[in-house]
Amino acid sequence: MAVPALELREVTKRFGDKVAVDGLSLSLEPGAFLGLLGRNGAGKSTTLKMVTGLLRPTHGSIRVLGLDIEKEPLEVKRQIGVMPEDMALLDMLTGPQYLRFVGRMYGLTDDVIDARAKELFVKLDLVPGPRALLADYSFGMKKKIALCAAILHGPRLVFLDEPFEGIDPVTSRTIKDILMAMRERGTTLVLTSHILEVVERLCPLIAILHDGRLHGFGPVEQLRAGGASLESVFVDLVGGARTGELSWL
Numbered sequence: 001m002a003v004p005a006l007e008l009r010e011v012t013k014r015f016g017d018k019v020a021v022d023g024l025s026l027s028l029e030p031g032a033f034l035g036l037l038g039r040n041g042a043g044k045s046t047t048l049k050m051v052t053g054l055l056r057p058t059h060g061s062i063r064v065l066g067l068d069i070e071k072e073p074l075e076v077k078r079q080i081g082v083m084p085e086d087m088a089l090l091d092m093l094t095g096p097q098y099l100r101f102v103g104r105m106y107g108l109t110d111d112v113i114d115a116r117a118k119e120l121f122v123k124l125d126l127v128p129g130p131r132a133l134l135a136d137y138s139f140g141m142k143k144k145i146a147l148c149a150a151i152l153h154g155p156r157l158v159f160l161d162e163p164f165e166g167i168d169p170v171t172s173r174t175i176k177d178i179l180m181a182m183r184e185r186g187t188t189l190v191l192t193s194h195i196l197e198v199v200e201r202l203c204p205l206i207a208i209l210h211d212g213r214l215h216g217f218g219p220v221e222q223l224r225a226g227g228a229s230l231e232s233v234f235v236d237l238v239g240g241a242r243t244g245e246l247s248w249l
């Protein structure tokens with residue numbers, strides 16, 4: 001059997017008394033495309049931070065592309081791509097400068113970086129042009145640059161935290177196409193999103209986190225057995241929405 005692209009065993013993360021992730025175990029085959037779902041505060045970003053080496057688990061073990069993240073954190077970081085939730089970009093740089101900075105960290109030559117950046121700028125319609133500073137980019141443009149930085153080096157495993165948040169519908173379509181093309185080439189992808197219609201169409205594999213625990217994991221068709229929408233499956237698994245009027249309206 002192939003070495004899993006990602007393997008979590010009994011992973012727990014505590015922040016003081018708060019248990020953000022609680023004994024999470026899951027394994028992804030190479031080439032898998034996982035949609036990681038959960039309500040606000042379910043533990044999705046904490047999980048992504050742990051599997052990308054930004055946070056250490058309180059308990060449990062994580063292997064990424066066969067590497068133990070505790071023992072070989074740098075090698076893991078070299079081999080993966082990450083689009084984090086908080087997009088800590090370097091505001092005083094232009095887009096192409098930022099991508100050079102990121103590309104050099106991955107050992108790419110400037111020629112390769114510039115050629116790939118040019119392609120990405122056209123594809124993602126990054127209109128501010130080569131001279132605009134990241135500080136002046138709109139939220140959606142920052143998202144796009146963060147995506148460029150995550151995939152510039154052609155990683156085999158990519159983690160994307162809310163890639164479609166604040167993105168216009170046309171760019172959203174382009175991003176979906178890029179992700180599908182990466183998947184066809186065998187890249188393993190993990191994304192979080194609250195846009196269930198997008199996840200339903202894009203991700204063949206779904207994990208649903210609730211209070212830091214796995215409440216559902218499997219192929220999307222299996223979870224939706226009986227023809228239910230992913231939204232109803234999700235709401236059933238994590239508890240119903242509160243209905244009723246507000247007292248003053």
Ligand SMILES: Nc1ncnc2c1ncn2[C@@H]1O[C@H](COP(=O)(O)OP(=O)(O)OP(=O)(O)O)[C@@H](O)[C@H]1O
Nearest residue numbers: 015018019020038039040041042043044045046047
């Ligand atoms: N650094 C931290 N210190 C204390 N508590 C934290 C910290 N980071 C996360 N938490 C808590 O852990 C829980 C899980 O947070 P997390 O950001 O992983 O949720 P999420 O599923 O990504 O939510 P969202 O969909 O709103 O982004 C939350 O209750 C959050 O308040």
